[in-house]
Amino acid sequence: MLEQVENKGTQTNSGSKVPSTRRRSERSHQAILKAAAELLEEKGYGSVCIEAIATRAGVGKQTIYRWWSSKAAVIMEAYAAQAAGNFPTPDTGKVEEDLYQILRQLFTILTTTLGSAVAGLVAEAQTDSNVAEAFRDLFLADHREAIRTVLSQGITSGEIRPDLNLELGIDAIYGPIWYRLLVKHAPLDDAFAEELVNLVMEGIQVVAERKMTLNMT
Template sequence: MVPLPESTSARFFDDSVNGSSASKVPNPRRRSERAHQAILNAAAELLEEVGYADMTIQAIAAKAGVSNKTIYRWWSNKAAVVMEAFAERTANVVAIPNTGSLRDDLLAFIQASFVAHKTMKFGSTMASLVAAIHTDSTLAEAFREQFIARRRAAVRQIFEQAIEHDELSALDLDVVIDQVYGPIFYRLLVGHAPLDNQFAETLVNNLLLGVTKSKNSSKF
């Protein structure tokens, strides 16, 4: 649920202007589940059909057979609706492998992720959501919890499995996870180069062995 984040840990860009919201809060117990799902479905379909930028709240309302007021009652803006629809449909699509080999697990996971990126204009939607979180702190919180934290947890688990198997000594996994997702995210959003198997392999090799050691890694 977007509107009810309970965590409030420190974040690293200012969210400042979201203020407001003193206006009457609706009672969630009376919420129409029919309308709720119709809205998320409409949003997901429009995302495929026209993309985030050309999507409007009025169009979602019309497609869902719902008053625009009903959307505004439960979400603060377009980004929030899309986030919920997008999160719901892209969650848990990638299983976490556990073969005993860190390299194999990581590579398999990354390659599976690439496949998942073909739906719902993934890169473009992600880019739009990322832009939106910079002006809406509530959304930012939800985004980090819905997408970022969950995916990071998966990669973390892969590394922790390796530590458990003694394949790896304990280390600061936060930066390591950034090193896994960072390059992928960067290519996904900037589009300067493709997310293909070769990229995945080189990335994993470099990450595990380091680039100054890779002069010896000709066997890969």
């Protein structure tokens, strides 16, 4: 379903009057994804070009243009192939721990080549709104959903304020991560994961209520 956003459509074709006679070459499909992934690794996102992917894959350029709308789309799919289903939502019973695990999981992939790929995709998304949309659907949606689940459970269990704007909460977690990924002013490491979760949980202010409680006694 998300594929339709990045691809020109895998033509599921259900119920079509003209079943036509399509027959995508799975061989070429895979060769292209493989070539894209390799070049990404070797040259970095900015230096990958469609001509190189085609040459490396032993494929005509048109075969790429037929199935993907841009370099970004190819790379998104290549990435998806590697990252598919790798974001299980943890459920330790404690929100803080769940969030921490999600972040560690995420940092693991963002600190490999995929990090630079993802950064490149965000860059391209600034220019091409199709890429932007596909990126949101394909990369962000799952991650956001994971946190949404954790926070919802937290509300149910009484750990999290019931009036929390969930989307804002998600932004509060992911925002700093993407910020660091893209601006590179500080690393994505375990200490960051831990401190960030802690900050988002507890806030930065001195807790007034505690003082009040003491005063009331």
